[in-house]
Structure formats: structure tokens, C-alpha cells
Amino acid sequence: MANTENLFRVLSAIAAVVLGSGGIVILFFAANWLVDRLPKNIRPRVLPLVYLAPAVLLLFIYLVVPSLRTFYLSFFDARSQNFVGLANYLFAVTDRGMLIAFRNNILWLVLVTGISVGLGLIIAVLVDRVKYEPLAKALIFLPMAISFVGASVIWRFIYAYNPPDSPQIGLLNAIIVSLGFEPVGWLVNRALNNFALIVIMIWLQTGFAMVLLSVAVKGIPKDVVEAARIDGASELQIFRRITVPMISSTIVVVSTTIIVAVLKVFDIVFVMTGGLLDTDVIASRMIREMFNFRHFGRGSAIAVILLLAVVPVMLTNIKRFRQQEATR
Amino acid sequence: MTTLPRRRHGSNKFMDRLEQALTSAPVHIAVIGIAVLWTIPTAGLLVSSFRYREALTQTGWWTVFQEPLNFAQYHLGNYVDVLTSQGMGQAFLNSLVISIPATIIPIFIATLAAYALAWMHFPGRQILFVSMVALLVVPLQMTLIPVLRTYNLLGLAGTFLGVWLAHAAYGLPLGIYLIRNYIGSLPGDLIEAAAVDGASHLKIFTRVVLPLSVPAIASFAVFQFLWVWNDLLVALVYLGGNQNVAPVTLILRNLVGDRGQDWHLLTAGAFVSMIVPLLVFFALQRYFVRGLLAGSVKG
Numbered sequence: 001m002a003n004t005e006n007l008f009r010v011l012s013a014i015a016a017v018v019l020g021s022g023g024i025v026i027l028f029f030a031a032n033w034l035v036d037r038l039p040k041n042i043r044p045r046v047l048p049l050v051y052l053a054p055a056v057l058l059l060f061i062y063l064v065v066p067s068l069r070t071f072y073l074s075f076f077d078a079r080s081q082n083f084v085g086l087a088n089y090l091f092a093v094t095d096r097g098m099l100i101a102f103r104n105n106i107l108w109l110v111l112v113t114g115i116s117v118g119l120g121l122i123i124a125v126l127v128d129r130v131k132y133e134p135l136a137k138a139l140i141f142l143p144m145a146i147s148f149v150g151a152s153v154i155w156r157f158i159y160a161y162n163p164p165d166s167p168q169i170g171l172l173n174a175i176i177v178s179l180g181f182e183p184v185g186w187l188v189n190r191a192l193n194n195f196a197l198i199v200i201m202i203w204l205q206t207g208f209a210m211v212l213l214s215v216a217v218k219g220i221p222k223d224v225v226e227a228a229r230i231d232g233a234s235e236l237q238i239f240r241r242i243t244v245p246m247i248s249s250t251i252v253v254v255s256t257t258i259i260v261a262v263l264k265v266f267d268i269v270f271v272m273t274g275g276l277l278d279t280d281v282i283a284s285r286m287i288r289e290m291f292n293f294r295h296f297g298r299g300s301a302i303a304v305i306l307l308l309a310v311v312p313v314m315l316t317n318i319k320r321f322r323q324q325e326a327t328r
Numbered sequence: 329m330t331t332l333p334r335r336r337h338g339s340n341k342f343m344d345r346l347e348q349a350l351t352s353a354p355v356h357i358a359v360i361g362i363a364v365l366w367t368i369p370t371a372g373l374l375v376s377s378f379r380y381r382e383a384l385t386q387t388g389w390w391t392v393f394q395e396p397l398n399f400a401q402y403h404l405g406n407y408v409d410v411l412t413s414q415g416m417g418q419a420f421l422n423s424l425v426i427s428i429p430a431t432i433i434p435i436f437i438a439t440l441a442a443y444a445l446a447w448m449h450f451p452g453r454q455i456l457f458v459s460m461v462a463l464l465v466v467p468l469q470m471t472l473i474p475v476l477r478t479y480n481l482l483g484l485a486g487t488f489l490g491v492w493l494a495h496a497a498y499g500l501p502l503g504i505y506l507i508r509n510y511i512g513s514l515p516g517d518l519i520e521a522a523a524v525d526g527a528s529h530l531k532i533f534t535r536v537v538l539p540l541s542v543p544a545i546a547s548f549a550v551f552q553f554l555w556v557w558n559d560l561l562v563a564l565v566y567l568g569g570n571q572n573v574a575p576v577t578l579i580l581r582n583l584v585g586d587r588g589q590d591w592h593l594l595t596a597g598a599f600v601s602m603i604v605p606l607l608v609f610f611a612l613q614r615y616f617v618r619g620l621l622a623g624s625v626k627g
Contacts, residue, residue, distance in 0.1 A: 020429030051444035062497030066471035139363040145609035147558030153598035314465040
């Protein structure tokens with residue numbers, strides 16, 4: 001009985017995959033067949049439509065129209081019935097919880113970006129000199145494949161707290177206790193919990209920064225470094241005067257990418273603390289407004305604020321990326 | 329150039345090696361230290377997922393290294409438990425059902441659009457391309473509330489179709505950008521030669537352009553697949569409470585909420601959710617990195 005049920009589950013899963021993936025392909029070929037039936041002189045004008053319509057439609061339905069709608073809804077009340085002017089934005093910049101979310105976001109931005117990029121750069125330079133470079137890089141890069149939810153579980157386990165008289169199963173508290181201190185509630189202590197969450201993001205992003213920066217470091221011409229060495233420059237001088245300036249463009253791209261990722265991170269906060277105990281950030285607060293408080297006006301306003309924060313960073317990023325593409 | 333080092337190597341080889349080892353020791357310590365530090369959290373999870381429930385709550389996972397080869401302290405029971413009674417098995421299937429079409433659909437649509445944008449002639453081509461790519465800046469939070477409302481009206485909330493289309497749309501700007509740039513750089517002679525031979529756009533697209541675009545498509549595919557597999561936000565919002573269609577990320581997050589202290593379930597569950605991304609990571613690291621580099625502009 002259980003076996004046939006499982007078989008049924010797997011079969012319906014396969015059917016869903018085939019239907020979902022194949023449906024769009026069949027639609028395209030059907031449209032092509034129809035266009036072929038058209039008179040020859042109209043065909044070249046209709047054909048681009050067949051190729052572009054699916055993309056344009058999806059982008060319109062899922063990105064363009066909803067974004068405009070969210071902007072519109074941000075001027076209405078919780079149930080989107082009465083116009084409230086700028087009240088939601090006023091709330092967003094004056095409410096205590098929102099101010100804490102902004103403060104936390106700044107903390108996240110500075111610490112995650114600064115430490116991930118800094119550490120990533122140091123590793124990128126160091127790893128270039130060891131023979132087991134691929135292995136070391138793979139290990140540091142690995143967290144990048146793990147979801148925010150998975151990473152949250154991993155770190156909840158590290159931060160696990162037991163009362164002082166019982167054994168500590170969390171690694172961090174075990175170390176602290178073995179050094180003679182009291183165990184710490186990393187996720188409930190308001191002075192520490194934000195940093196506990198930030199560490200997770202640093203753990204996830206450092207490998208990303210390292211991989212990109214490592215590519216850039218390897219791109220520095222060897223003779224430039226050799227020449228500096230012959231002139232008697234110390235390794236630190238080479239790092240500061242040659243390495244960093246020569247890869248500054250990559251450093252900017254990596255930083256902006258991490259800034260955008262940090263601005264949009266909601267999963268870690270959502271899974272670890274649910275945004276309680278002063279740990280909210282803008283993106284997690286938006287989801288809470290939407291689900292927990294059912295205030296669609298405020299949720300929309302926060303989303304607009306998020307967009308306004310992301311746009312300038314993304315624009316520099318895309319510009320830089322295109323410059324890099326052009327020079328490659 | 330060649331004689332000097334050889335002479336030095338001949339006489340002072342040992343001293344040279346020693347000096348080199350001493351100066352490079354801090355580098356090795358730093359690199360190995362960081363690599364180990366970065367691996368410990370995941371390793372702890374993996375080890376714990378094989379330990380017995382009682383052992384997990386009474387001693388730290390590192391205690392297994394007192395006698396690491398004592399296999400009596402490991403078992404697969406946590407995995408059986410989490411896969412069957414906690415619904416992780418169904419969730420694993422759901423994740424596959426969500427991720428595969430949510431990768432194939434945007435690839436197909438993006439490649440079609442990219443081909444038209446690169447090799448078909450029609451007015452407003454460049455403007456259309458730029459405005460599609462400009463959508464990269466829109467955080468998907470901007471779209472959640474209106475799309476969810478529409479889904480509720482149409483009955484698409486809590487369905488696979490709803491998540492497929494949403495993920496496809498969110499991935500399109502990046503896909504179009506990547507694949508259009510690649511297809512645009514294919515040699516024009518090739519496409520023109522095919523056209524002169526009387527091949528239709530459909531033939532050129534399926535026979536010439538598609539096979540040649542595999543590297544760009546692969547990078548985008550790996551990126552999109554992992555993005556969808558690891559996604560919590562889209563699943564949470566559009567699938568809501570429907571447990572029958574929930575992916576691994578959603579079930580894992582519910583486990584954290586409901587059974588937050590049951591580490592035997594959490595560790596095994598987390599590893600079930602990580603196994604596919606890790607396999608993709610190790611098997612396709614080249615494409616993974618390339619997709620990641622390109623995906624760094626995704627909004």
C-alpha cells in the first residue's frame with residue numbers, strides 16, 4: 001500500500017515536470033506552425049512576436065505591473081481601501097521597530113560587506129601561494145551552495161544554549177564554558193543577537209568574495225609584482241600599492257553585489273529569530289507587515305523603500321559589469 | 329638566468345627549503361585555519377545527523393572524535409524519520425518538481441527572446457533589450473503583494489504552476505541578459521549562411537544557435553536551479569500553507585518553528601535540503617562559478 005502510494009507520488013512528480021517544462025515548448029512550436037500558415041509578406045513582421053511575446057508577457061505580468069501596483073498600494077491603508085497619503089512612509093521612518101530595522105540593516109551592511117570583502121581579499125592573496133589552493137577554495141566557497149534556511153539550521157546548532165549546569169551541545173557555548181565562563185544565549189541576548197545573525201551572512205558571502213577576487217588577483221601581471229619585489233618592496237607594500245589598486249574595480253563589483261544581497265536578506269532573520277528581540281531588518285519587516293500584521297499599505301511602502309535603496313547600488317554594479325565585459 | 333639558480337639549488341638546497349618553509353608557515357597556518365573554520369559548522373551538522381537522539385541532546389557532536397570509528401554511535405534513523413514522518417521525502421520530490429520546470433521554462437523563453445533580440449530585425453530592438461535588462465534592479469519584494477492577490481483570485485496560490493511562472497519571470501531579466509550577450513557574439517556569417525541556404529528562423533534557432541549557446545545556457549541553468557532550489561521567499565508567499573506542495577526549504581523552516589529542539593530531525597532535515605545543491609556544486613563547479621559571476625548582477 002505504502003509502496004504503491006510512493007510510486008504514485010514519484011510518477012505524478014515526473015508527470016508534473018514533463019508537463020511544466022514541455023508545455024511551453026509545445027506552445028512555441030504551435031505558434032510557429034501558425035505563423036507559417038500566414039501570407040509570406042506578413043510573416044517576418046509576426047515572427048519576432050512569437051519569439052518575444054512569452055518573455056514580454058511574463059515580465060509585464062510579474063515585474064512591471066506588480067511593481068507599479070505596489071507603488072500605488074503604498075499610499076493606501078492596511079486593506080488597500082482608503083487613500084492615506086504618505087502615512088505609510090511616515091510610519092516607516094518614525095516607528096520604533098522600523099528604526100531598529102534600519103539600524104540593524106546598516107549594521108549588516110557595514111559588517112557583512114566590510115568583513116566578507118576584506119577577508120575574501122586576504123584569502124584570495126594568500127591562497128594563491130599554496131599548492132592545495134583548489135581544495136582550500138572549495139571548502140571556503142562551499143557555503144555559497146547552501147540555502148539561507150540550511151545555513152540558519154547549521155548556525156542555530158552552533159549557537160545552541162543549555163542552562164549552565166547541563167552539558168552544552170552548541171559548539172560556541174561549549175568553548176565558552178570550557179574557558180570558565182557562563183553560557184550565553186546568543187540569539188536572545190539583545191546586545192549579541194544581531195551579530196550572531198550577521199556572522200552567518202559573513203560565513204556565506206566570504207567564499208563568494210574570495211572566488212571573484214581570486215580571479216582578479218591572478219589577472220595581475222606577474223612582472224609588475226616581480227619588479228616591485230626586486231626594487232625591495234615588502235609583501236605588505238605590494239598588497240597595498242599594487243594588488244588593491246589593480247583590482248579595485250572587482251572590489252567594487254563584489255562589494256555592491258554583497259550590499260544588494262544583504263539588503264534583500266530576509267530568510268536568516270525569519271528562520272533564526274522571526275524578527276523578534278530587535279533583530280528585524282527591512283526585508284524581513286516587509287514580510288511581517290504583509291503576513292503577520294496584514295498591513296498591505298505598510299508592506300508596500302517598505303518594499304518601495306527597499307527598491308530605492310537597491311537601485312543606485314545595482315546601477316553602479318551593472319555599469320561596472322558592462323565595463324568589465326567590454327574590456328574582456 | 330639558468331645557471332645561477334641551479335648552482336644555488338645544488339649547494340644550499342636544504343637551507344633554501346627550510347627558509348622557504350619558515351617564511352611561508354604563517355600563510356599555511358592562515359589558509360588552513362580559515363578553511364577548517366569555514367568547514368566546521370557544516371561538518372558538525374553532518375556528523376550530528378547520524379547520531380542518536382539521546383546522544384545529541386546530552387553531548388556535543390565533537391565527542392564522537394574520541395572514538396570516531398565506533399560505528400555503534402551512528403545510525404540512519406534520523407533520515408528515515410525526517411523523510412517519512414516529517415514529510416521531507418515528499419518535500420524533496422516537490423523541490424524537484426518546482427526547480428526543474430522553473431529552470432527549463434525561463435531558459436527556453438529567455439533563449440527565444442535572446443535570439444530575436446540578437447538576430448531578428450524589427451524596430452525598437454535595442455530599447456526592448458535595455459528595458460528588459462533594467463528590470464534586474466527590481467527586488468522581488470516589490471511584486472509579492474499584487475501577484476499574491478492575483479493568484480488568490482485565479483486560484484493559482486498553492487499550485488506548482490504558480491511558482492513555476494513566478495520563478496521563470498524573476499529569472500528572465502538575468503537569463504535574457506546573459507544569453508543575448510552570448511548569442512549576439514556568435515559569428516554573423518554562420519547565421520547568414522544558414523539563412524542564404526533557405527533555413528527558416530526556426531531551423532537556425534534550433535539547429536545552429538541553440539547548440540552553440542550551451543555554455544551560456546549551462547551557466548544560467550546552474551544559477552537558476554540553485555536559486556530556485558534554495559528559495560524560501562517565493563515558496564513561502566505563493567505556496568502558503570499548502571504542505572502537499574511545499575519544497576524542502578519550507579518544510580525545514582517549519583521544522584525549526586515546530587520542533588526547534590529536536591536536533592536529530594533538524595540536522596538530518598537540513599542535510600536532505602542541502603544534498604542536491606552540494607552535488608551540483610561539486611559536479612558543476614565550473615559552471616557554478618561562471619553562473620555566479622554572471623549572476624552577481626541579479627536583483
